Amino acid sequence: MxxxxxxxxxxxxxxxxxxxxxxxxxxxxxxxxxxxxxxxxxxxxxxxxxxxxxxxxxxxxxxxxxxxxxxxxxxxxxxxxxxxxxxxxxxxxxxxxxxILTHLTLAEIPTYHKMLFFSDAAVIPYPTHEQRIEQVRYASEVCHAMGIRQPRIALIHCSEKPSKRFPFVDGYKDICQMAKDGIYGDCIVDGPLDIKTACSLKALQAKGLQSPLMGETDVLIMPDIEAGNVFYKSMTLFAGAKTAGMLCGxxxxxxxxxxxxxxxxxxxxxxxxxxxxxx
Amino acid sequence: MxxxxxxxxxxxxxxxxxxxxxxxxxxxxxxxxxxxxxxxxxxxxxxxxxxxxxxxxxxxxxxxxxxxxxxxxxxxxxxxxxxxxxxxxxxxxxxxxxxILTHLTLAEIPTYHKMLFFSDAAVIPYPTHEQRIEQVRYASEVCHAMGIRQPRIALIHCSEKPSKRFPFVDGYKDICQMAKDGIYGDCIVDGPLDIKTACSLKALQAKGLQSPLMGETDVLIMPDIEAGNVFYKSMTLFAGAKTAGMLCGxxxxxxxxxxxxxxxxxxxxxxxxxxxxxx
The missing domain is CATH 3.40.50.10950 (Rossmann fold)
Known part of the structure; x- marks a missing residue:
């Protein structure tokens, strides 16, 4: 941590x-x-x-x-x-x-108990399934290099329920399975989750949901660049976050x-x- | 205000x-x-x-x-x-x-000097141009009903520069023009802007940009539901925001x-x- x-x-x-x-x-x-x-x-x-x-x-x-x-x-x-x-x-x-080239941000948010990584606020507009697989891979690699033994990675979506209106979310389950199969090394991947159920055990429990992330997320994989950018800008402006960013891949x-x-x-x-x- | x-x-x-x-x-x-x-x-x-x-x-x-x-x-x-x-x-x-039916949220964010409205965190996944026109209309109407004489409305996007990769942003300029033509009553609409350039004059000036909103935005029209939902959830979790929501239309x-x-x-x-x- x-x-x-x-x-x-x-x-x-x-x-x-x-x-x-x-x-x-x-x-x-x-x-x-x-x-x-x-x-x-x-x-x-x-x-x-x-x-x-x-x-x-x-x-x-x-x-x-x-x-x-x-x-x-x-x-x-x-x-x-x-x-x-x-x-x-x-x-x-x-x-x-x-x-692929994708952007990874690291944020120090005073109201969260550890640093939070997220991808992608700047480069890939609407990740394809293949691009998202790579985003998870790079985030996991960077966490490992930084000494986070078992990073917890949340695949973010506006709802915890998959729906036909958001076909890309079907790929989330594949990625969770790939993580279980060990292709990202030691890590826990879960989703779809929203920001609150990913980062707050209380919010997860209030919704009656379960997740192996237990509200202890290290990495947010954002559904699209608009969500990533809104998070980036609003955390710095309204939550006093300090941030750093780089390109991975x-x-x-x-x-x-x-x-x-x-x-x-x-x-x-x-x-x-x-x-x-x-x- | x-x-x-x-x-x-x-x-x-x-x-x-x-x-x-x-x-x-x-x-x-x-x-x-x-x-x-x-x-x-x-x-x-x-x-x-x-x-x-x-x-x-x-x-x-x-x-x-x-x-x-x-x-x-x-x-x-x-x-x-x-x-x-x-x-x-x-x-x-x-x-x-x-x-159309669209969701409007009202947020009291301790680090912003006035209440902030935003649409849509919950109902319309990817607004069409026609739906976005209505979102601006309802937000303006609600602000007027609540005594905000000239609401300042920002059309949010991850960049202030339109790009071919985001065709929906072309419609933003039309909406700004419609606002100037008076179809929304007394209000100021501008975009594309990101969250920071919409809500901070300092951030606007640091980027060398100008906007009639002058960082005094009352309403954020979000590019899609993912951005709206991330904003909603992260403001309540990380910025201590209180929120209220309702359906308009x-x-x-x-x-x-x-x-x-x-x-x-x-x-x-x-x-x-x-x-x-x-x-």
């Missing part, structure tokens, strides 16, 4: 590893400040990849990650689309065949903060990416 | 009107307690419509509302589907031709709380329905 970004930072410092970050087009104060902080804490060495032509900078940084010269790719003042074009390039990019973590993110949010995203790296 | 359910209750008491509520199959303590409280405060007279056959009770109560014997229809221990079958009946029901308000709702939530929903009635 991880409770805060502070705890993540302390763990990384105790771990004592210094990783390499290839940072693309770092021209803004927030990104600079976040990267400086990482360096000062001894968590990472930063390779600044600037170029007058942003596409060139992106290609160079991706090549470095691909060649093993860097462990994490980080976006500065460059369009996300421009950076992703380099990441997704079939010949020179970072996405192994058969993998590529060979290495890709950190793509919003331009508007403050230095702390960017720093947290780097912490998240570093924590997800294998030892 | 309304800030709390307490304020709503006080306004209704000052108003001094005693309305009639047709309550269907009231067998549970929470519903009884909520209705008793209304009666004790002099806000409503309750007509208890019980019958061994729930469908019969639903039909009787709907007929009373239709005949003007009651102003509000309220669900007790009966399935929502069973009650709605009576409401939607073409010959004897409550839905005028051309209208019928000739009279229909209160359909969840079975699991506590007496306070049911009482708030009745307050909401009573407040939305014309003088």
């Amino acid at each position: 991880i409770q805060s970004f502070e705890e993540l930072r302390n763990k990384l410092q105790q771990n004592g590893k210094c990783r390499k970050i290839a940072a693309v087009c770092v021209y803004d104060e927030a990104t600079k400040s976040a990267l400086n902080q990482c360096e000062q804490l001894g968590l990472a060495e930063i390779i600044y990849v600037n170029d007058d032509i942003p596409e060139e900078a992106a290609n160079k940084a991706v090549a470095m990650v691909r060649n093993g010269e860097a462990d994490v790719l980080m976006k500065g003042l460059i369009g996300t689309d421009q950076l992703l074009r380099a990441v997704l390039n079939k010949e020179h990019g970072l996405l192994p065949e058969g993998r 590529a060979s290495h973590p890709v950190v793509v903060p919003s331009r508007g993110d403050c230095a702390e949010a960017k720093f947290n995203s780097i912490l998240f990416a570093l924590s997800s790296l294998p030892d | 309304i800030q709390s359910f307490e304020e709503l209750r006080n306004k209704l008491q000052q108003n001094g009107k005693c309305r009639k509520i047709a309550a269907v199959c009231v067998y549970d303590e929470a519903t009884k307690s909520a209705l008793n409280q209304c009666e004790q405060l002099g806000l409503a007279e309750i007509i208890y419509v019980n019958d061994d056959i729930p469908e019969e009770a639903a039909n009787k109560a709907v007929a009373m509302v239709r005949n003007g014997e009651a102003d509000v229809l309220m669900k007790g221990l009966i399935g929502t589907d069973q009650l709605l079958r009576a409401v939607l009946n073409k010959e004897h029901g409550l839905l005028p031709e051309g209208r 019928a000739s009279h308000p229909v209160v359909v709380p969840s079975r699991g709702d506590c007496a306070e939530a049911k009482f708030n929903s009745i307050l909401f329905a009573l407040s939305s009635l014309p003088d």
